[in-house]
Amino acid sequence: MNDNTLLTLRDRISALDLNLLSLLAERRALALDVARSKIASQRPIRDMARERELLKRLVTEGQKRDLDGFYVTRLFQMIIEDSVLTQQALLQLDLNHQEQRSARVAFLGPKGSYSHLAARQYGARYFEQVVECGCQKFSDIVQLVETGQAEYGILPIENSSSGSINEVYDLLQHTHLSLVGEIAIPIDHCILVSGNTNLERIEVIYSHPQPFQQCSQFLGRFPQWQFDYCESTAAAMEKVAQLNRPTVAALVSGQGGALYGLQVLESNLANQQQNITRFIVLARKPIDVTEQVPAKTTLIMATGQQSGALVEALLVLRTHGIVMTRLESRPIHGNAHEEMFYIDVQANLRSGKMQKALRELQAITRSLKVLGCYPSENVLPVDQE
Ligand SMILES: C=C(O[C@@H]1C=C(C(=O)O)C=C[C@H]1O)C(=O)O
Known part of the structure; x- marks a missing residue:
């Protein structure tokens, strides 16, 4: 093949890729129209049956065109994830009457850090314009948001291979900021x-x-x-x-x-294939989360020292059918004998079961604080039969 033929073929691929992008943008716009109709109809954002049917048809159609089913599934799972998260963001902006088009987002590190990627991802989903505020320390991020110099702060909280980031947990103990979102970034x-x-x-x-x-x-x-x-x-x-x-x-x-x-x-050089860092988003005011999307609530509590105090607290969650997705403990500064517990649950703060559970927890814990309720960004793919 001579160079001219190669160049011509590459030109055709480049043109085709642009068409793919336009189609993806068109699909996203349609998904936003679907979201607007869901605001009116109060239907849940996710519809697993529709996704299953859609993927099944695409795999069959793909096979007719010699495209491997696994490839087609992976590709469309990614497209659907973007569609679901874009719709979620629209509903959240509508519910919280957020008309603001731009936001200042604080994160750790100079450009190119994983925190920077997380900040960009969050900003792109919710705002037309993002002013990036790179910070040198985690505590600077919290301070920028506390003092109103940034609307949002992005902090890494856990990594699937190296575990929890203790410094961030400790900062959460002492701030009045609320948790308003989460972002998972695959580390490649x-x-x-x-x-x-x-x-x-x-x-x-x-x-x-x-x-x-x-x-x-x-x-x-x-x-x-x-x-x-x-x-x-x-x-x-x-x-x-x-x-x-x-x-x-x-x-x-x-x-x-x-x-x-x-x-x-x-690329893809980590020993462990799935290497994901989860980031949290902090803001000055808590947000309301629509019941049309899966929500998470994060609590922080200190139990008394009597034996079984933590078990008792966890039993409250079980009684109300609330699923716990994470439990973390950290020492309380200046109090060597007690621990602070951080609990993530799959529940909306406004739900009746969560309100009941909170009242019961209040009665049996030494301190209890809701750090925030936010939409869950964990869009698990539908199971393929
Ligand atoms: C677009 C919709 O919302 C969600 C996203 C889908 C998609 O991107 O194809 C499919 C089903 C829903 O989980 C819809 O309900 O049709």
């Missing part, structure tokens, strides 16, 4: 380079200790590589972009690297 560590090179030519890899640790199996295949530890993955990207040499690379997020003009050489 990649080898990024500044130009034309290959794995054999690389001599030095820049990254933060966490990605080095999470990708140890892949890195073990290249004993000649020298590791250079940076204070953040964003700093690693900056370094590689600055050096601009074929012998250096960064082990960081592919998406973030695009902001530094870096290219992906290898």
